[in-house]
Amino acid sequence: MQNIISLELISATSENGFSLDELVFRTKELFETEAMAGFVSLILQLIDERICMNIVQGKSDNTGQSCCCNERFEYHDRSLRQFRTSVGTVKISWRRLKCVKCGKTITPLRDFLGLAPYQSKTLELEKLVTEIVSEQSYRRSSTHLESIGSIPVPKSTAHRWVVQTDCDQIDTGTDTFSLLFADGTGFKRRPDKDKRISNRGELRVALGVTRSSSVVPLGAFSGKSWDEISSLVKGERKNKELVADMLVSEGETGLVKSLAKLCNDSQRSHWHLVRDLNYTMWKDDAGKLERKQKQKELNAVIGIEIPEEDFEKVCDDDKKDLQDAVNSAESDLHKLIGKLLEKGYKIAADYLNRSAKNMFSYARRWLETGIVTPRVSSMIERMMRELGRRLKRIAFGWSEEGAAKMARIIIKRFTSENQWEKYWHEKLRLLDNVMLALKTIKVQNPQTLGR
Numbered sequence: 001m002q003n004i005i006s007l008e009l010i011s012a013t014s015e016n017g018f019s020l021d022e023l024v025f026r027t028k029e030l031f032e033t034e035a036m037a038g039f040v041s042l043i044l045q046l047i048d049e050r051i052c053m054n055i056v057q058g059k060s061d062n063t064g065q066s067c068c069c070n071e072r073f074e075y076h077d078r079s080l081r082q083f084r085t086s087v088g089t090v091k092i093s094w095r096r097l098k099c100v101k102c103g104k105t106i107t108p109l110r111d112f113l114g115l116a117p118y119q120s121k122t123l124e125l126e127k128l129v130t131e132i133v134s135e136q137s138y139r140r141s142s143t144h145l146e147s148i149g150s151i152p153v154p155k156s157t158a159h160r161w162v163v164q165t166d167c168d169q170i171d172t173g174t175d176t177f178s179l180l181f182a183d184g185t186g187f188k189r190r191p192d193k194d195k196r197i198s199n200r201g202e203l204r205v206a207l208g209v210t211r212s213s214s215v216v217p218l219g220a221f222s223g224k225s226w227d228e229i230s231s232l233v234k235g236e237r238k239n240k241e242l243v244a245d246m247l248v249s250e251g252e253t254g255l256v257k258s259l260a261k262l263c264n265d266s267q268r269s270h271w272h273l274v275r276d277l278n279y280t281m282w283k284d285d286a287g288k289l290e291r292k293q294k295q296k297e298l299n300a301v302i303g304i305e306i307p308e309e310d311f312e313k314v315c316d317d318d319k320k321d322l323q324d325a326v327n328s329a330e331s332d333l334h335k336l337i338g339k340l341l342e343k344g345y346k347i348a349a350d351y352l353n354r355s356a357k358n359m360f361s362y363a364r365r366w367l368e369t370g371i372v373t374p375r376v377s378s379m380i381e382r383m384m385r386e387l388g389r390r391l392k393r394i395a396f397g398w399s400e401e402g403a404a405k406m407a408r409i410i411i412k413r414f415t416s417e418n419q420w421e422k423y424w425h426e427k428l429r430l431l432d433n434v435m436l437a438l439k440t441i442k443v444q445n446p447q448t449l450g451r
């Protein structure tokens with residue numbers, strides 16, 4: 001169906017000069033507040049008239065609508081509907097038709113557009129709101145949405161949309177990853193005195209790392225035990241199918257106990273180790289300089305690199321060297337622990353002692369099997385920092401489920417923006433079924449243009 005639509009505008013400008021900025025500003029204002037939404041509404045109305053007429057005249061039925069009694073439809077009434085969209089509020093008074101025999105009513109345009117019965121916003125707006133909300137704090141995003149002008153979405157509405165959206169769903173697949181990374185991060189949740197829920201929530205994240213070092217989200221959870229998370233991450237995999245070769249974590253007992261069974265081996269996250277040495281030494285009242293110094297020392301001790309060549313190509317001498325490096329690193333680590341104890345930093349010393357066990361699993365595993373385990377990649381490190389930073393700002397006031405949803409959206413977008421865009425492209429059904437082109441922009445009183 002093709003139409004030529006003309007748009008009539010009045011422009012009145014001062015003869016005494018005006019700023020280019022004001023012209024641009026007023027143009028934007030006009031289009032954002034009225035013209036774009038009005039244009040969409042008009043096209044909808046044209047379509048509505050056409051399809052309803054076709055149905056009433058029995059010509060064709062593009063919507064697949066027919067009544068059970070196989071009778072014709074007649075015009076019944078109109079009903080006013082509004083849709084929030086990113087170009088403003090689209091209003092349409094769409095027709096309802098009635099079966100002449102049984103009186104059943106239908107709304108052809110709704111089915112034509114594939115809208116849900118009580119849908120009141122477009123999915124493209126849902127995408128926009130989800131993205132804005134997952135990038136900044138709630139209060140700020142709500143103000144931001146309002147400042148776009150055409151989309152006044154109050155905070156409570158945006159919150160509800162995010163809770164209802166299914167764009168956060170994660171399919172854990174059945175692949176076996178190189179690494180399974182799991183971690184928890186604290187956030188301030190919405191407290192509930194009656195249910196004895198404090199404001200201290202913990203968000204738990206599981207990520208997979210493939211052999212080619214790309215990071216895949218496996219889930220973000222709130223209010224779930226590691227055992228529950230373990231079976232969710234396992235997903236559709238059969239009993240003996242592993243999720244990953246190596247589990248990498250900060251080594252919390254509950255976490256390791258539940259998730260280690262999904263992997264062959266378990267490895268301390270070096271990133272956590274160095275980070276938490278700072279924290280435990282701080283608890284021991286060590287000064288900032290010394291904490292930095294010891295973090296450096298620890299980094300130097302644990303940073304054993306696995307040869308880059310294929311396992312088979314590495315000669316036995318080099319393998320022996322690596323084995324020696326692991327042994328001496330372990331002894332250096334115990335020297336470091338000794339130094340901490342001497343200084344009276346007991347909490348930090350205990351912490352390293354407990355962690356020592358699985359600190360070099362990745363090197364041992366390579367020596368035994370030739371399987372390369374990437375140490376926690378910088379990607380995961382950046383991702384966890386980013387998540388913590390954003391959750392601190394945005395999660396405040398979220399329910400547990402809301403915060404977990406938000407986290408899933410963040411990790412999905414962070415790990416693969418492409419997948420995210422692809423998902424929405426399909427969901428929005430951008431299939432070249434609508435084509436628009438600007439035909440002319442010309443003035444109606446051409447004498448004002450001069451010769």
Ligand SMILES: [Zn+2]
Binds near residue numbers: 103
């Ligand atoms: Zn009927």
